[in-house]
Amino acid sequence: MVPNYNEDQLLKHNYSEDELRFLNLLAEKFPTVQAACTEIINLESIMNLPKGTEHFLTDIHGEYETFSHVLRNASGMVRKKIDIVYGNTISEKEKNQLSTLIYYPEDKLKLITIEQDNLNEWFAVTLRRLIDVARVSADKYTQSKVRKAMPPDFAYVIDELLNEPNAKKEKYFECIIQSIIDVDRANQFIVAISKFIQRLLIDRLHIIGDIYDRGPYADKVMDVIQDHYSVDIQWGNHDIVWMAAASGIRASIAAVIRLSARYNNLDTLEDAYGINLMPLATFAMKAYEGDPCEAFIPKNTPVENIGSTQIKLTSKMHKAIMVIEMKLAGEIIQRNPEMEMDDRLLLDKIDYEKGTVRIDGRELELNDKSFPTIDPNNPYQLTEEERMLTEKLQFSFLYCDKLQRHIKTLFSKGGTYLSYNSNLLFHGCIPLDETGNFKELTLLGEKYKGKALCDQFDLISRRAYFNREHPEKRNKDRDYMWYLWSGAYSPLFGKKKMATFERYFLNDKEAQREESNMYYKLRDDKDSCCRILKEFGLDPEVSHIVNGHVPVKVGKGESPVKAEGKLFVIDGGMSKPYQKVTGIAGYTLIYDSYSLILAEHTSFESKHKAIHDEVDIVSTRSMIEHATKRIRVGDTYIGANLRQQILDLNRLLDAYRKGVVKVKSVG
Ligand SMILES: O=P(O)(O)OC[C@H]1O[C@](O)(COP(=O)(O)O)[C@@H](O)[C@@H]1O
Ligand SMILES: [Mn+2]
Known part of the structure; x- marks a missing residue:
């Protein structure tokens, strides 16, 4: 049956319902032909201005x-x-x-x-x-x-x-x-x-990542970023580890505390964020009593301070939390074999009697042989005291207002990557396999690579954080958020392994070596970079990649400009x-x-x-x-948005002319 339209309805018939709803909403803001025209002229003139710096x-x-x-x-x-x-x-x-x-x-x-x-x-x-x-x-x-x-x-x-x-x-x-x-x-x-x-x-x-760790005032940097008028962040591995800690992931909490102790920055946690480290201090003093914890003396401690009470205590806290981190990371690795991180399971490779560890078929002597909290038959099991301690710490991280505010800023203004005005920004790498193709990873049962992999990691981290008070719901998300800190195919990390254990317990340089992802070989090659740009929908002719993460050895003649x-x-x-x-x-x-x-x-x-x-x-x-x-602004990312707005306003003008949308009377 042919529907019986009147003239008005026939005209409207050329517009979808959604479009009419949208145009009527737009008409609220630009109620007359003149108002819409004025806005178009303004936008056109902005498009012709030089782009912002x-x-x-x-x-x-x-x-x-x-x-x-x-x-x-x-x-x-x-x-x-x-x-x-x-x-x-x-x-x-x-x-x-x-x-x-x-x-x-x-x-x-x-x-x-x-x-x-x-x-x-x-x-x-x-x-x-x-x-x-x-x-x-x-x-x-x-x-x-x-x-x-x-x-x-x-x-x-x-x-x-x-x-x-x-x-x-x-x-x-x-x-x-x-x-x-x-x-x-x-x-x-x-x-x-x-x-x-x-x-x-x-x-x-x-900001291309790594706001946190090593230096003393990441919290103040975050205060600036939080209130900044126009900023974006591409998460670094040293950011995601804090974001994971604020999501209550205990292995990441331990990593954050370990890094703070390593650089003698526990003040950031205690004073700036108000996280109570007293339970860790009391535990460490008791569990490591009489242990000099020499491998755990914070970096850059002046010789004259080494014997001080404060440094002695920090060293014990440092070792205590490092061992806890190894145990908690071990749990995650064991329950996610698809992460292929078994080479990071080292506590079960230690001969506790001899004080050696077996890595890659070699038996290496440990430079610290004291593990009072480890049961050699069950090395990844936390002691009851360690378990209680990690629960307290988890609570402190989850309910620290200032930290949560900062982490929310990292979520609202940040992501795993950003394409902006023909530039592709990311902290570490786009994981590649040995042949130089995008590395395919299986995350929660689905396969992802290239841009889709970065998008998926981004989504997983957001879900893990926003479900932080219901960890039971999304355990896998939490595990993969932890993975972003040091997993071999984390775009935020990009190395085969993080040799944390080896850097503390061994002097063997070979064992401490961290091999970089194939990306770091191919980032010198123009074609490879163009392929990555294309993967992210950017025109390789005019676009660039901007990275952080790896210090450029300027003194040795390395150039920050790669791939022609x-x-x-x-x-x-x-x-x-x-x-x-x-x-x-x-x-x-x-x-x-x-x-x-x-x-x-x-x-x-x-x-x-x-x-x-x-x-x-x-x-x-x-x-x-x-x-x-x-x-000009017209050539930029903002220009593309403005162009769309001009198109929308022209559609509104057209609808005004046809009488499909009624001009609102202006008082
Ligand atoms: O200099 P430190 O404190 O030992 O840290 C070294 C560790 O930091 C890392 O380089 C990661 O930090 P970056 O992201 O700053 O490079 C690891 O690969 C390495 O094991
Ligand atoms: Mn980094």
Whole structure:
């Protein structure tokens, strides 16, 4: 039977129900033809603006002060803008003071206000200079975007002052500046405009993993990331282990505590996160009484501190938690044979009488032969005390508010990888097999490789975390989240084994060797990188891969640029213990509207020196790639979204014209 439509219905018949619902919703926001047209014109104009500047950082490893400094000086871009504005017209000394003021406005102002003789005169000059630097920093963005970045208290004034100066406006500018000084708001203005400049110079921050471990203040780094206006994170193995710990996975909790003890950073857990380590301390003192735990003295302990009570206690806690970790990891490996991690089951390969271990057919002597909590007949069994201790720790991790907030940030702003503006970002690798093909893994009964494998690991981790209070529901998810820390085919790790046991208990270098995944051989090869880019839906002609994880041995002549410029490894050693490997103190990859630039940083001494002596990190910039024409927002990932919005608005206009969607009356 032919349905009996009236004219209205016939017109609507060309639209699906979903589409009509969507267009009516859109009409709520753009209720008239004029409103929709205005938005289209705005979006078109944004598409033609130069793209925002992206900064890529990696392997922060708790180095809060360096991280914070690099954000404040925008990896050297603040100084570059000052040079552009002033050239040789002001002295180096004045430039140093101005840049330090922009980096640390509150602290620097405290010093200057004490030292400066004629403060009002200094304010008048400085306010002008800050406005000049803000103006060049803002010049490529739309007014609306700049306004959104403005500190609300001074938005109107800054907006006025950012206008190009000319003879007519000169008097007006002078009046505004003078009145800021007269009403005693110069300090607040300086702080506000300095932060505004910092923000303008980093439009988007990408962190390619490993925020946690080794350094002392990962929690402070996370505070910054949590409140950042525009950041994404690609999880590193040192992040997922904390995420797994916060999901209550006991083997990961033990790993996190072990790593903190290894670098003498138990304070991060105790003071910053409020996790009570007293039960571990009491247990370790008793179980390892009389054991010097020499192999467990924290790294970088000055010789004179080795005998101190604190170091003795930390060493015992370190050994106690290491043994617990081995037992708990052993349980996971045994119940998941498909993980193929049997070579990490070493507690049953130890001859407890002789003090040796059998690895790869070789009998090796242990340099620590005391295992008071291990039953040789049942080496993976926790003692009753160990079991109770791990339960207490699990509770503390699960219900630590601050840690949970930080971990939620890693979930909401992060993932296993990200493709963004023609760049594919991931921390470690895309697992490959021996022949160089994508390695296929069976996860929860299904086979995955390449992009699908990364997606699946991402999903598994999210499920494990969000079911953390009901672990019984999703045991396998929890096991595979643990696997991401050190499993051979974890994209976040990418080595055949993590030789943790061997690094503590053996001196044999061969046994300690960790073989990298095939990816690390093929990352030098352009075709292999192009294949990976294609797998993730990116155009290999114009796209790049950005990785962290493996420190670049710059001192030995290694280049961070691989595969004829298709891949960048930007772990330059922000982590202090790794600076002797790299010879520098980190990289920032900067992607502005003209080019890809690699900034190589020298070591950062301290915030105190930066403020008092105006010592900046020296960043040597080198151009990696220069675009033939300036890159516009329209050419980017955001541009693709805007284009879609323009299409949607055109569909709305069409529907308005046909009368299918009624123009809403505007009051
Ligand atoms: O230097 P440490 O503390 O012994 O750590 C070495 C361990 O760290 C790892 O390199 C993993 O950490 P990264 O992700 O920072 O490389 C392991 O492969 C290795 O066993
Ligand atoms: Mn790593």
